[in-house]
Amino acid sequence: MDADGVISTVREEQATELDRLGSEKALIAATGATLEADAVLEAAATREHALAAVLSDWGEETDGAVGGAFAGAADAAAARATTLDAPPGDPDAFGAHLGGLTGTPARVGAGLVAAPLVLDRFYLQVVSFFVNEANEARADLARELRTDASDLERARDVLGILAVEDREHARDAAVEAIGVAYAAYADTLADMGLDPKPIC
Known part of the structure; x- marks a missing residue:
C-alpha cells in the first residue's frame, strides 16, 4: 500500500465519521451550543494550538525528514492559530x-x-457559519485556513519514506484518531440530547 492508498483507505473506512464531523451540528458540539463568532473562533484556535504543541514536540523528538515534517506542520498550525x-x-x-501517542x-x-482530514470537516462548518452571518471577510479567511489545514502533502511525503508495515501502522492510527474525534463529538451531542446521525 502506497501513500495515496493509505489516505484513501482511511477516508473510506471513516467516511461516515468524517461526514458527520462536518455536519451542521459540528459547531454545536465544538462550542457547547454557543453559536457566536467569538466562540467559533475560540474553538478553531483551541484545535490549532493543541495540534501545534503536539507536532512541535514530535518534531523535536524525531530525526530526519519525518521530524522536519512534524516541525513544518507545527509551524503551519501555529500560524493558523495566530x-x-x-x-x-x-x-x-x-x-x-x-x-x-508514541x-x-x-x-x-x-x-x-487524521488531523488534516478532521480539520477539513471542522473548517467546512466554520466557513458556513460566517457565510450565514454575512461576514464574507471571515468566511474567506476560514476558506484559506481550511485549504491550509487540510493539506495532505506532508503526509504523502512522509508515508512515502516509511516501510510498508509502518505505513499500515500509520493507517490504523489515523483510523483510530478519527474514531476518537467522532466519539467525543457524538458523546457531546448526546449529552445535549441531540443525535449525531443526520436527519434524513
Whole structure:
C-alpha cells in the first residue's frame, strides 16, 4: 500500500465519521451550543494550538525528514492559530489523544493524516457559519485556513519514506484518531440530547 492508498483507505473506512464531523451540528458540539463568532473562533484556535504543541514536540523528538515534517506542520498550525487571533481553550479529546501517542508511524498517521482530514470537516462548518452571518471577510479567511489545514502533502511525503508495515501502522492510527474525534463529538451531542446521525 502506497501513500495515496493509505489516505484513501482511511477516508473510506471513516467516511461516515468524517461526514458527520462536518455536519451542521459540528459547531454545536465544538462550542457547547454557543453559536457566536467569538466562540467559533475560540474553538478553531483551541484545535490549532493543541495540534501545534503536539507536532512541535514530535518534531523535536524525531530525526530526519519525518521530524522536519512534524516541525513544518507545527509551524503551519501555529500560524493558523495566530491568524485566528482568539484565546484557545483546553485541548479537546482529539488533541489529548495525539498528545498520548508514541512511535513514529502512529504519530504520522494521527498527526499528518487524521488531523488534516478532521480539520477539513471542522473548517467546512466554520466557513458556513460566517457565510450565514454575512461576514464574507471571515468566511474567506476560514476558506484559506481550511485549504491550509487540510493539506495532505506532508503526509504523502512522509508515508512515502516509511516501510510498508509502518505505513499500515500509520493507517490504523489515523483510523483510530478519527474514531476518537467522532466519539467525543457524538458523546457531546448526546449529552445535549441531540443525535449525531443526520436527519434524513
